[in-house]
Amino acid sequence: MIKVKNEIVQCDFLVVGGGMGGLEAAIAAAGAGANVVIAEKHNTLRSGCGANGNDHFVCYIPERHGDDIELAVREVGNTLDGGPWVDVDMTRVLLRHTKEVVERWESYGINMRPTGKYVFEGHSLPGQQLYHLKFDGKKQKSCLTKAAKDAGAHIMNHLLINEILVKDGRVAGAIGVDVSEEEPEMVLFQCKAAILCAGLAMRLYPQQNPTYMFNIPGCPADVGSGHAMALRAGAKLVNIDIPNVHAGPKYFMRGGKGTWIGISSTIDGKPVTPYVVGKPSRATGDVTADVWPSVYFDKMMDGSGPVFMNCTDLDNEDVEYMRWAFESEGISSIFDYFDQRGIDIRKDMIEFGAYNSDLNNTGVEINERAESSLRGLYAAGNQVGNVRGNLAGAAVFGMIAGRSAAEYVKTVEHQEVSDLPVIAEKEKLFSAIWDREEGAHWKEPASTLQQIMNDYIPAMTPRTENLFRVGIKYLNDLKKLCHEEMVAENSHEFMRCLEVLDQIDIGEAVAVTGRHRKESRGRHQRLDYKFTDLTLNNKFMRVHKDADGTFHMEYRPRRMK
Amino acid sequence: MPPIINRKKCIACGYCAEICPVDCLKLDKKAKKLIVRYPDECWHCGACKTDCPQGAITMRYPLSHMMLAFPPDKEM
Ligand SMILES: Cc1cc2nc3c(=O)[nH]c(=O)nc-3n(C[C@H](O)[C@H](O)[C@H](O)COP(=O)(O)OP(=O)(O)OC[C@H]3O[C@@H](n4cnc5c(N)ncnc54)[C@H](O)[C@@H]3O)c2cc1C
Numbered sequence: 060m061i062k063v064k065n066e067i068v069q070c071d072f073l074v075v076g077g078g079m080g081g082l083e084a085a086i087a088a089a090g091a092g093a094n095v096v097i098a099e100k101h102n103t104l105r106s107g108c109g110a111n112g113n114d115h116f117v118c119y120i121p122e123r124h125g126d127d128i129e130l131a132v133r134e135v136g137n138t139l140d141g142g143p144w145v146d147v148d149m150t151r152v153l154l155r156h157t158k159e160v161v162e163r164w165e166s167y168g169i170n171m172r173p174t175g176k177y178v179f180e181g182h183s184l185p186g187q188q189l190y191h192l193k194f195d196g197k198k199q200k201s202c203l204t205k206a207a208k209d210a211g212a213h214i215m216n217h218l219l220i221n222e223i224l225v226k227d228g229r230v231a232g233a234i235g236v237d238v239s240e241e242e243p244e245m246v247l248f249q250c251k252a253a254i255l256c257a258g259l260a261m262r263l264y265p266q267q268n269p270t271y272m273f274n275i276p277g278c279p280a281d282v283g284s285g286h287a288m289a290l291r292a293g294a295k296l297v298n299i300d301i302p303n304v305h306a307g308p309k310y311f312m313r314g315g316k317g318t319w320i321g322i323s324s325t326i327d328g329k330p331v332t333p334y335v336v337g338k339p340s341r342a343t344g345d346v347t348a349d350v351w352p353s354v355y356f357d358k359m360m361d362g363s364g365p366v367f368m369n370c371t372d373l374d375n376e377d378v379e380y381m382r383w384a385f386e387s388e389g390i391s392s393i394f395d396y397f398d399q400r401g402i403d404i405r406k407d408m409i410e411f412g413a414y415n416s417d418l419n420n421t422g423v424e425i426n427e428r429a430e431s432s433l434r435g436l437y438a439a440g441n442q443v444g445n446v447r448g449n450l451a452g453a454a455v456f457g458m459i460a461g462r463s464a465a466e467y468v469k470t471v472e473h474q475e476v477s478d479l480p481v482i483a484e485k486e487k488l489f490s491a492i493w494d495r496e497e498g499a500h501w502k503e504p505a506s507t508l509q510q511i512m513n514d515y516i517p518a519m520t521p522r523t524e525n526l527f528r529v530g531i532k533y534l535n536d537l538k539k540l541c542h543e544e545m546v547a548e549n550s551h552e553f554m555r556c557l558e559v560l561d562q563i564d565i566g567e568a569v570a571v572t573g574r575h576r577k578e579s580r581g582r583h584q585r586l587d588y589k590f591t592d593l594t595l596n597n598k599f600m601r602v603h604k605d606a607d608g609t610f611h612m613e614y615r616p617r618r619m620k
Numbered sequence: 621m622p623p624i625i626n627r628k629k630c631i632a633c634g635y636c637a638e639i640c641p642v643d644c645l646k647l648d649k650k651a652k653k654l655i656v657r658y659p660d661e662c663w664h665c666g667a668c669k670t671d672c673p674q675g676a677i678t679m680r681y682p683l684s685h686m687m688l689a690f691p692p693d694k695e696m
Contacts, residue, residue, distance in 0.1 A: 105639040105667040197670075217643075238643075271684045273661045279642050311685040313664060328692025371692055392664045396681045407689035551643055551658065 061489040062244040064237065067477065070096040070213070071468040072461075073233055073250040075220040075285060078107030080440030080453035080460075081256035082203040083160075087461025089210035093468050095461075096248070097212055098235055100219040100280055100554070103204045107258055108278045108441065109450065111389025112196035114318055115182065116171070117451045118157030123177060124188055128154060134187045139349040140448045143581070144298050144421065144599070146618035149446040152427050156455040161192065164454075167202040170195040173387070181318065181344045185336045195387035196450075218246065219284070221557055222485060223253055223292040223436065224476050230292075230435030232476040234485050236557065238550035245489055249476050251468040254429075254437040254460050256453070257285030260418035263562055263569075264518055265509040267310050267412050272505065276307055276315045277417055277441075285442040287561035289423045290568055295432040295603045297424040297444035299565075300572035302416035302518030302582040306352035308368070309412035314390035316348035316411075320381055321370035323347040323354060324408060328369050331358065338372055341380055348411065353582065356413035356519055367408035378405060416518035416582075418565070420447045424601060429460035432603070435471070437464055445599065488542065492556050498546035501555035504537055508562055511537065516570045521586045527574035531567060538563045568610065572602050575612045622662050622680045623669060629676035630654055636668035636677060 072088045074081045077099030089095040099106055117140040119131040132151050135141050141150060165171045171194045172178065179189035208214065217239035224232040233248040260283025266275050273279045289296060307315035322330045322345045331354060332347045339345050347354055348368075358364035370378065382394045397404065423431050423438035424445050431438050437460035440453030448455065476482070515530025516522070541560055547553035578592035579585050598614040605611065623636075623645075632654050634647035644658040645668060656662075664685065669677040 101641050101643060102639045105665075105671070106641045110641040111665050111667055111670065216638075268684050271660060271682075273642065273663055274685055275663075278665075279661070279663050309688050311664075311681070311687050324692065326690070326693050328694065365690075367690060367692075369692060389665065391670075392666050392679060392681070395666070395679055396685075396687060399681065400687070402687060402689050407691050410688035410690060554643070 061486060061493050062242060063486065064244055064246045067247045067249050068096060069249045069473070070094045071251050072464045073098060073248055073253040074256065075233070075253060075288070076100070076107065076256040076258060077103035077214060078256055078258055078440065078453070079109040079450055080457035081254065082207050083454045083457030084254045084256060084437070084439060084461040085207040085212040086203070086210045087458045088465045089207065089212040091462055091465035093465040095212040097207065097214045098218045098220050099214065099216050100238070102216040103207070103214055104201050106200070106278070107281060109196065109199055109389070110278060112199060112387050113450045114194060114196055114384050114388035115180070115191040116157070116161060116194055117190050117448055118161055118192050119154035119190065120158050120161070120177065123179070124190070131190065134183070135190050137184050137187065138182050138190065140452070142447060144301060145447050146445045147620060148618045149427065150448070152459070153446065153448045153452055153455050156458065157451050160451070160454050160458060164202070167206045169199050169202045180342050182346060182349055184346055185334060185343065189342065196389065197387055219554055219557070220288065221284070222481060223288050224479055224481065225292050225433065226474045226476065226479060228434055229471070230433065231474040234482060236489070236553070238554045241549045243493065243550040243553040245486060247476065247482065249473055251471050251473060252435040252437065252464040254439060254464065255285035255289055255423060255442060256438070256440045256457060257281060257442055259283070259441045260286055260562070260565055262505065263418065263509070263566060264415035264512050266312055266415055269509060274312050276305060276312045276414055281441070282558045282562055283418055283565040284558065284561040285438070286418065286422045287564040289431065289436070289438065290564060290604050292433055292436060293603055293605065294436055295424045295601045296422050296568065297599045297601050298421040299418060299444065299569050299602065300576050300583055300600060301421055301580070303419040303421060304353045304416060304518065304582055305414040305419065306348045306355055306411055307414060308393070309410045311393070311396060312414065313393050314388060315414065317388050317390060318381060318384040319348070319368050319370070320344050320373060320377055321368045323411065324367050324369035325363060326365070328371065328408065331366055341377055353413045355411045365410050367410050369408040370404040371406065371408060373405060413519070420444065425456065428463040429456045430463060435467065491542070492545050492547050492553060495546045499541070499544040501545065501547070501552055501559055504541050504545065504559050505555070507537055508559060508566060512566050516566060516573060518582060521584045522573055523585060523587045524574065527570050531570045534563055534567045534570065568602060571610045572600055572612060576600060622659065622664060622682065623656060623677045624680050625654055625656065626676045626678070629674045631674055633673065636672055639667055639671055641665060641667060
């Protein structure tokens with residue numbers, strides 16, 4: 060039997076995931092007087108995509124960018140922090156709050172101006188203002204962890220959340236698993252509100268070297284559990300049918316394009332897009348990888364690839380600058396690799412690859428208060444569907460969620476959770492996995508899941524009705540077999556088993572929504588519906604699942620103003 | 621497989637295992653030894669190397685993670 064913790068953990072506001080969004084939510088809510096618990100699968104000091112640092116923070120600082128926020132909203136819309144899949148009003152909310160976050164982070168000791176003044180660099184199209192504040196995030200997680208504790212939040216590390224409990228149409232608690240010891244322990248939470256900040260859905264699709272499932276750009280701990288929990292709780296998600304493609308070094312998938320200063324070039328060293336004006340520099344670089352990340356795949360397909368990141372024209376100073384920038388971004392292993400293996404990027408170009416979808420910023424739909432469609436459930440960060448902004452998006456909407464939740468929890472009472480049927484169901488499932496002597500190690504279904512996603516619900520190659528239909532059936536078969544056969548020897552493997560089950564739920568939702576979108580758009584390319592349906596321009600597809608497991612889809616207008 | 625622990629320097633304090641973002645390191649409390657228990661789950665993020673109070677950790681980059689380097693073809 061799975062061990063179950065005797066007492067129920069009670070708090071006003073439960074933060075699921077102590078990454079960049081979660082810590083900001085905790086700081087804001089605890090600062091406003093709420094009783095806050097952060098449940099983090101690993102340790103907030105070094106967890107998630109910001110574990111080792113980040114180096115640019117998209118922001119609008121009027122003293123620098125002028126008083127016209129509308130210009131900033133439009134121009135940021137053309138960067139990797141915008142794009143067609145965000146509500147424009149949410150970008151405005153984001154940019155309205157970035158300055159205050161930057162200043163507050165500075166007060167926590169995060170180095171927001173490594174050169175002494177605010178420096179904005181890269182990621183913008185030629186001719187635009189620059190909005191990406193260059194900072195040094197190496198210590199961001201320890202600083203934010205300290206700030207969360209100082210504000211009064213209680214952190215439970217090595218504790219994953221697996222289910223949000225809903226009663227009478229609002230959040231009432233959660234089911235967690237403590238994985239700090241060899242034996243896992245089920246933990247129940249009673250709370251008035253919760254925020255999902257569990258990050259990306261990595262490991263859903265195979266990556267460049269599928270044998271090594273953790274050779275991936277985003278943190279492998281972020282597997283879409285937040286998306287899955289939202290879906291099971293009945294909250295609305297948006298645009299999860301649209302694959303998100305990302306780019307970076309091809310077989311060593313650390314971080315992605317980040318602060319690479321170079322030109323995306325063909326074999327002859329020539330640029331592949333007109334985005335490069337003169338010699339690339341740290342200020343302007345080449346945004347090709349930001350705005351057309353699939354170029355590395357598309358050019359392979361049309362015969363003009365491979366495409367490389369060409370840094371051979373950089374001077375030594377810029378190469379050393381890149382080394383420093385990678386360190387602040389948390390990808391120092393790239394230069395460590397160059398040093399160990401004697402690679403000189405002033406002589407050799409580095410081949411880049413297009414990375415398979417990781418559901419970056421397709422997910423839970425939130426409003427300007429960071430509320431989801433389910434009462435008491437908030438979301439922020441990479442698992443949100445209608446906002447981008449990456450790090451800044453996570454921080455700002457985390458903060459907004461924390462503030463909103465602190466007000467909300469004053470207006471509602473705790474609800475009894477121990478009688479909810481889902482608790483007994485989970486206990487049974489957990490016990491079955493834990494008690495089984497022989498069976499399927501998590502890697503078996505995890506690899507099959509990736510295979511099914513790639514073959515039947517693909518992100519890089521075309522989709523069809525038949526592929527979706529069989530893919531959905533295969534995923535459900537796999538889910539059933541997982542329930543019947545998965546085994547775990549210790550809490551680590553137990554955690555991986557639960558991750559696979561979450562991933563299957565998400566994979567199914569991607570398939571169901573992709574099947575529903577009967578047109579081609581972006582990387583959602585259908586051989587059976589090759590046209591782009593103009594009536595769906597600027598429409599977002601919402602999906603939610605009802606209590607009996609039926610999916611409901613609807614289109615709603617994208618908010619353009 | 622990565623990370624590589626220098627046994628002469630490691631004092632088995634377990635800090636690296638505590639903070640690893642993917643739980644690939646473990647402290648064997650009985651044997652008082654740090655083990656790289658799930659090497660193929662390493663993200664190569666280097667958190668363990670950065671935070672080790674003894675400077676006992678280096679990274680090895682497996683050949684499954686090879687960088688693809690190619691000189692620009694100036695002839696073309
Ligand atoms: C190497 C790298 C460099 C980057 N650089 C930049 C940059 O310079 N600028 C920028 O804007 N963006 C950057 N990004 C992206 C940025 O880091 C993310 O957008 C940001 O971290 C998102 O915050 P989040 O809270 O959504 O997710 P995360 O910060 O990833 O946090 C998610 C947390 O949830 C935890 N978790 C997952 N599942 C569960 C569960 N079931 N229960 C409990 N906890 C769980 C994870 O362990 C993790 O701590 C970079 C990403 C990487 C990988």
